[in-house]
Amino acid sequence: MSNLAQQVKDDIVAQIKKDELVLPTLPEIALRVREVAEDANATIPQLSQIIAQDPALSARIIKVTNSPLIRANSPVTDLGTAISRLGIDFTSNLAIGLAMEQMFQATHDIIDKRMRECWARAMEIASSAQVLARHFTKLQPDQAMLAGLVHQIGMLPILAYAENHSDLLNDSFSLDLVLEKLHPSLGSYILRSWEFSPDLVNVPKEYLNLQHQADSADYCDLIQVATLQSYDGSDHPLARIKRSELGSYQRLGLDADDEVTQWQELTEEAEATQNALR
Template sequence: MSNLALQVKDDIVAKIKNDQLVLPTLPEIALQVQEIAEDAATTIPQLTKIIAQDPAMTARIIKVTNSPLIRTSSPVTDLNTAISRLGIDFTSNLCVGLAMEQMFQATHDIIDKRMRSCWSRAMEVAATCQVLARHYTRLQPDQALLAGLIHQIGMLPILSYAEDNADLLHDSISLDLVLEKLHPSLGSYILRSWDFQPDLALVPKEYLNLKHTADSADYTDLVQVATLQSYAGSDHPLGKVNRTELGSFQRLGLAADEEVTQLEALSEEMEATQNALGM
């Protein structure tokens, strides 16, 4: 690790320990939805009233409802019906996840490009997680989707830090090193501060741990498999990982000699899911 990378890493770690690092905060719409969804007495009209304040989010939820992801029997044109089809839990997780997109933007072109690239990968991984959860686990597909969308949330404060640090901003190698070293633990730190449930908060910290263990398939397994799949065939180190002995693939029931075929068979569904998440 370069001297600059070490210096930045130590500075960020010190800020975390001293509670001085400025952490990203969830968008207001996500906070409101998260709060009301935690109340078991919440009704669909109540959730509709909150989400309807955000026309863009309303349009995206209706779009998802009309996509192959949900397979509705007839077109949905209003938010109340969309939430009725999706359910309160699915809608709230979808809303919280999609609201994060506005956080992955910056004023500096270099950082903005990195943030948008990060969000694009999050969308790809989330779509794969959602499909894998439906076909290979008993995990909740909406939670799997959210796990994919938040798995690199730890990159945000590092990229924001770089935006205000000229040396790091123009040293892509050092920035990559800092991101690689810090974003997993920082991501889980952020999610705990947002009161995310423990199995989701663990995802950023563990998804790159190829020795991750669990009694049965969990959300970390889904994100790990989806991440490795996203790099398949590339020159990236994660594209060269021997997946045949990974516990994550085994717990999902992806056979070592058939997993490529199994995943390719779901590629159209994964692509449709990713398209449904975008605009």
């Protein structure tokens, strides 16, 4: 690690220990949606009333309902019907995840570009994760999607830090090193502060842990497999991993000898999901 990268890493870690690091906060609408979702007596009209305050978010939820992901028998044109088709839990996780997009923006062009790339990556992994969840596990596809959308949330405070420190901003090599080393643990730290469920809190810090262990397939497995598959055919170091030896693939029941064929069959579905989320 470069001297600058080590210095920045030490500085951010020190801020975390002193509880001085400015963490991203969930958008107001995401907080209100979650509050309704956690109410056992919540109704569709209650959730609809909150989401309707954000026309863009409402339109995207309707778009998802009309996508191949849901396979509705007839077109849905209003938010209430969309929520009824999706269910309160699915809609809530979807709304919370999509509302986060506004967090991935910055005033500086370099950081703004990186944040938008980070969000695009999150959308890609989220789409693949929900497909894997539906076909290979009993896990909730909407939770898998949310796990994908937040798996790199730890990059946000690092990029925000870089925006205010020109030495790091102008040293992409050091910035990449800091992002690589810190974003997993920082991501889990953020999700814990947001009071996300433990199975999602573990995702950022575990999705790159190739020795991750679990009794059965979990959301860390889904994000790990989706991530590794995304590098298939590239020159990225993770593309050279022997996947047949990984617990994540074994727990999902993916045959190492047939994984390419299996994944190709699901690629179209994952791409359709990603298009629906845009």
